[in-house]
Amino acid sequence: MMALSNRQQLAKRLADELGKYEGVWIVSPLPLDNTAKLRVQILDTECNAMLQIIRDWGWDPVFVSLSPQRVTYAGFQMAPVYEVDLPRDRAPVPVDDRTIKNTRLASTAKDSELEAMRKTLGLK
Numbered sequence: 001m002m003a004l005s006n007r008q009q010l011a012k013r014l015a016d017e018l019g020k021y022e023g024v025w026i027v028s029p030l031p032l033d034n035t036a037k038l039r040v041q042i043l044d045t046e047c048n049a050m051l052q053i054i055r056d057w058g059w060d061p062v063f064v065s066l067s068p069q070r071v072t073y074a075g076f077q078m079a080p081v082y083e084v085d086l087p088r089d090r091a092p093v094p095v096d097d098r099t100i101k102n103t104r105l106a107s108t109a110k111d112s113e114l115e116a117m118r119k120t121l122g123l124k
Contacts, residue, residue, distance in 0.1 A: 006089055007032065018050075024046065024050055025042075027039045028040075038083065038085075040081070064080075
Protein backbone atom coordinates (compact mmCIF):
# COMPACT_ATOMS: atom_id res chain seq x y z
CA MET A 1 0.00 0.00 0.00
CA MET A 2 1.36 3.40 -0.97
CA ALA A 3 1.70 6.18 1.55
CA LEU A 4 -0.99 8.83 1.31
CA SER A 5 -0.05 12.27 0.01
CA ASN A 6 -0.57 15.33 2.20
CA ARG A 7 -3.73 16.16 0.24
CA GLN A 8 -5.14 12.67 0.71
CA GLN A 9 -4.37 12.77 4.44
CA LEU A 10 -6.11 16.14 4.70
CA ALA A 11 -9.14 14.79 2.82
CA LYS A 12 -9.30 11.79 5.17
CA ARG A 13 -9.11 13.99 8.28
CA LEU A 14 -11.79 16.32 6.92
CA ALA A 15 -14.00 13.37 5.95
CA ASP A 16 -13.57 11.83 9.40
CA GLU A 17 -14.56 15.08 11.11
CA LEU A 18 -17.58 15.64 8.86
CA GLY A 19 -18.64 12.03 9.33
CA LYS A 20 -19.20 12.69 13.03
CA TYR A 21 -22.21 14.91 12.24
CA GLU A 22 -25.74 13.65 11.61
CA GLY A 23 -27.03 14.25 8.10
CA VAL A 24 -23.60 14.52 6.44
CA TRP A 25 -22.10 11.97 4.04
CA ILE A 26 -18.83 11.97 2.12
CA VAL A 27 -19.62 10.82 -1.41
CA SER A 28 -16.11 11.05 -2.86
CA PRO A 29 -14.12 7.82 -2.89
CA LEU A 30 -11.17 7.93 -0.52
CA PRO A 31 -8.21 8.16 -0.86
CA LEU A 32 -9.03 11.26 -2.87
CA ASP A 33 -7.61 11.44 -6.38
CA ASN A 34 -5.15 14.29 -7.04
CA THR A 35 -7.54 15.95 -9.50
CA ALA A 36 -10.78 15.37 -7.56
CA LYS A 37 -12.55 17.61 -5.10
CA LEU A 38 -14.00 16.30 -1.86
CA ARG A 39 -17.76 15.86 -2.35
CA VAL A 40 -20.02 16.18 0.67
CA GLN A 41 -23.76 15.49 0.76
CA ILE A 42 -25.67 17.34 3.48
CA LEU A 43 -29.33 16.99 4.44
CA ASP A 44 -31.25 20.12 3.56
CA THR A 45 -32.33 20.54 7.19
CA GLU A 46 -28.68 20.58 8.35
CA CYS A 47 -27.27 22.46 5.38
CA ASN A 48 -26.88 26.00 6.74
CA ALA A 49 -25.30 24.90 10.01
CA MET A 50 -22.90 22.46 8.34
CA LEU A 51 -21.85 24.92 5.64
CA GLN A 52 -21.05 27.44 8.36
CA ILE A 53 -18.98 24.85 10.25
CA ILE A 54 -17.03 24.01 7.07
CA ARG A 55 -16.45 27.72 6.40
CA ASP A 56 -15.33 28.25 10.00
CA TRP A 57 -12.71 25.55 9.41
CA GLY A 58 -11.34 27.67 6.53
CA TRP A 59 -12.85 25.82 3.55
CA ASP A 60 -15.14 27.15 0.86
CA PRO A 61 -17.85 24.59 -0.04
CA VAL A 62 -19.32 25.08 -3.52
CA PHE A 63 -22.80 23.88 -4.46
CA VAL A 64 -22.81 21.11 -7.10
CA SER A 65 -26.30 19.61 -7.36
CA LEU A 66 -29.64 19.16 -5.67
CA SER A 67 -30.83 16.02 -7.41
CA PRO A 68 -29.74 13.26 -4.99
CA GLN A 69 -32.08 12.41 -2.16
CA ARG A 70 -31.47 10.49 1.03
CA VAL A 71 -33.80 8.08 2.75
CA THR A 72 -34.05 9.04 6.40
CA TYR A 73 -36.32 8.16 9.31
CA ALA A 74 -38.63 10.91 8.00
CA GLY A 75 -38.72 9.48 4.45
CA PHE A 76 -37.05 11.00 1.40
CA GLN A 77 -35.25 14.24 2.09
CA MET A 78 -33.31 16.55 -0.19
CA ALA A 79 -29.58 16.42 0.33
CA PRO A 80 -27.60 18.79 -1.86
CA VAL A 81 -24.03 17.94 -2.82
CA TYR A 82 -21.18 20.37 -2.21
CA GLU A 83 -17.53 20.24 -3.22
CA VAL A 84 -14.56 21.33 -1.15
CA ASP A 85 -11.45 22.03 -3.20
CA LEU A 86 -8.41 21.00 -1.20
CA PRO A 87 -4.96 22.41 -2.03
CA ARG A 88 -3.06 20.19 -4.42
CA ASP A 89 0.38 18.80 -3.74
CA ARG A 90 3.02 20.76 -5.56
CA ALA A 91 5.28 19.02 -7.98
CA PRO A 92 8.91 19.27 -6.95
CA VAL A 93 10.77 21.97 -8.82
CA PRO A 94 13.74 20.44 -10.59
CA VAL A 95 17.07 21.99 -9.75
CA ASP A 96 18.73 23.14 -12.93
CA ASP A 97 22.36 22.66 -12.01
CA ARG A 98 23.58 21.96 -15.51
CA THR A 99 26.38 24.23 -16.64
CA ILE A 100 27.95 24.70 -20.00
CA LYS A 101 31.62 24.11 -19.40
CA ASN A 102 33.07 25.25 -22.70
CA THR A 103 31.19 26.57 -25.68
CA ARG A 104 34.05 26.83 -28.13
CA LEU A 105 33.64 24.68 -31.24
CA ALA A 106 37.23 23.58 -31.05
CA SER A 107 36.67 21.86 -27.74
CA THR A 108 33.99 19.61 -29.22
CA ALA A 109 35.82 18.72 -32.41
CA LYS A 110 38.25 15.81 -32.54
CA ASP A 111 41.95 16.45 -33.07
CA SER A 112 41.97 14.58 -36.39
CA GLU A 113 39.12 16.76 -37.66
CA LEU A 114 40.98 19.89 -36.67
CA GLU A 115 44.13 18.73 -38.43
CA ALA A 116 42.17 17.94 -41.61
CA MET A 117 40.47 21.36 -41.54
CA ARG A 118 43.79 23.18 -41.04
CA LYS A 119 45.34 21.22 -43.86
CA THR A 120 42.43 22.02 -46.18
CA LEU A 121 42.62 25.71 -45.35
CA GLY A 122 46.34 25.72 -45.85
CA LEU A 123 47.08 26.64 -42.28
CA LYS A 124 49.49 23.79 -41.79
